[in-house]
Amino acid sequence: MAPSVAQIPEAEAATIIVPAKQTSSETKPKVRRIIDEEGGKTTASYPNYLPVWDHGEKYPPLEPFAHVDHGKDADPTFKDLLIEGSKVTKLTPSTGSEVTGVQLSKLTQAGKDQLALLVAQRKVVAFRDQDFADLSIQEALDFGGYFGRHHIHPTSGSPEGYPEIHLVHRNGSNSEFEGFLANRNSSVAWHSDVTYEQQPPGTTFLYILDTPEVGGDTAFVNQVEAYNRLSPALKERLHGLKALHSGIEQAEFSKGRNGVVRREPVTNEHPLIRTHPATGEKALFVNGGFTRSIVGLKKEESEALLGFLLAHIARGIDYQARVRWAPKTVVVWDNRVTAHSAIVDWATGERRHLARITPQAERPYETPYVPEAEPAKAQ
Template sequence: MATEVISQAETTVPASITPGELAERLAIRADSPIEQDQHVDQKSPVEQQKPVDQEKPAEQVSSVEPEKSAEEAKSVEQDKTKVRRVIDEEGGSTTATEYPHYLPVWDHGEKYPPWEPFTHTEHGKDADLSFKDLLVDGSKLQHLTPTTGSEVTGVQLSKLSNAGKDQLALLVAQRKVVAFRDQDLADLPIQEALDFGAYFGRHHIHPTSGAPEGYPEIHLVYRNGGAGEFESFLANRNSSVAWHSDVTYEEQPPGTTFLIILDTPEVGGDTAFVNHVEAYNRLSPALKERLHGLTAVHSGFEQAEFSKSHGGVVRREPVKNSHPLVRTHPATGEKALFVNGGCE
């Protein structure tokens, strides 16, 4: 069984996740720049209403419509009472012995109103460049590659002051992915862990994923190794490699992600990262110029339809939004590509 817990602080940009091979560590995701989008289309497509056949008697038309409404009402009522719990599916016992309270639940009765814009504060923008409140005495910062990824030891994130959190936001913006070993966030009450993450931005609630019961702000990635699970994943693929940034279809996508790995396989399941700043920097001047001013449409409709077709939940009606192909991070001033092959 493998479980990953993701808490995403909404800002205006997607983010990366931590390497899967380091168990019970926390990663902060911010692999793309932040820039407020101006091109928004948040309306769900509406089917064109079919005209009433005037040749049919009026009673024939009215007799069909109430029946359809009754079926819809019955479906809605069934959804309200349907709750899927992994712990029940596993017969009341689980291999997740240390963190069973993190096992996912899908409540079909949970429905949320349309997303509303909010004002985001970028805490890394004015942080102390010396990182003195983050990299305290006894800590160590080690870069994993020249441009991307670092590992920090000797720091307990839950104990950081606000100044330390600001410096954390800046370090993540600079290094894109930062891993911290031996953290206690998974052992704290879930609400305390969420309170820590809320400093960096409003929590994002995923519309289709499972979450610990009562805490929809947490996005769980759960695999129990059941028969056919991996085969189903590979059904239309020739590789298990999948590149994506989460929920970029939102008007203000998540910008910082805390990912805690609770349980991983002994081998495999590694997570790789792409630095979109470095990708932009390696483009030719002519191609950079060509991309500026262009936008791409990011859609959540496919994800919602996939969830529905597999008996899953859709807590909020799907949306699609247009974002610039090149975005600028306010804390670093770096430009980066903002493209996503699959919104998850």
């Protein structure tokens, strides 16, 4: 489990093109398939979603595109989304909701627009009893593509023939995870997805395929509320600063495991404080996964300030929410204003298998800082 708004007409937005892969014909590329490693037979509920890593898949650099935020002009009454019979339960007062009685795959265009707005407002929303996993992969992608251009992850496994799907998969013992924990006390790793891209993801979809009976939850933190908790003086200082986000370390980690690197890694500078186009809210836009330094500050200054901000996000238990996975659950979050972490707390050997659809959004931008009004003094 990151990372000024351009607008284009609706008709043009529907024809977003994913870059074609480039393959080398010099030698037959190595292909790793989980189903082969499981002896050709698998207990996976959705074997068509088992990860494949094709070393022959190579993609050109991502080109900028004009993004339309569908939540910007959505009906705030949510009448096409929260239909009769639906139920909304807040996970916490500030962050996260759970919805039943709504079938995402059946939403109208207006319902999808309202979905984008609801998720922007609540930051993360879990939809129960969904048919997403039972759709064809292409149908799921067609749904997600409404919210932006599909991102193809540079190093993750994907279903064969569908590189736009990012897969999270762990089954049985996992030496990679054990190695990750060897020098750590916790599996928590707060991050927003692929924020090193020039246009990181926005409205993001993650749906469950197999899950342990207990454990494997995902935690989310509200970066808008994290910003709101800062003092006015610090908010004012942070505005105008940028941070460096890097995908180089992720690519090098994959290479070190003889994994794939589909696209050459990039770095990008993004504002420390970004503005959401639909809500106008300001949010901290730093994360421990990909933010490396604050531009223009000396090393010690950058490390101290960035360290404070990341610790502030991580310990904000009163603006975090924990989503428990259950069969047929789809979790939708706004990657622009949240960070998240998987909670790897089960040791039963059960499979945890999820698929992510990751539409890219606008290039991060900030609006000017407006000083907060001072409280009236007693006379």
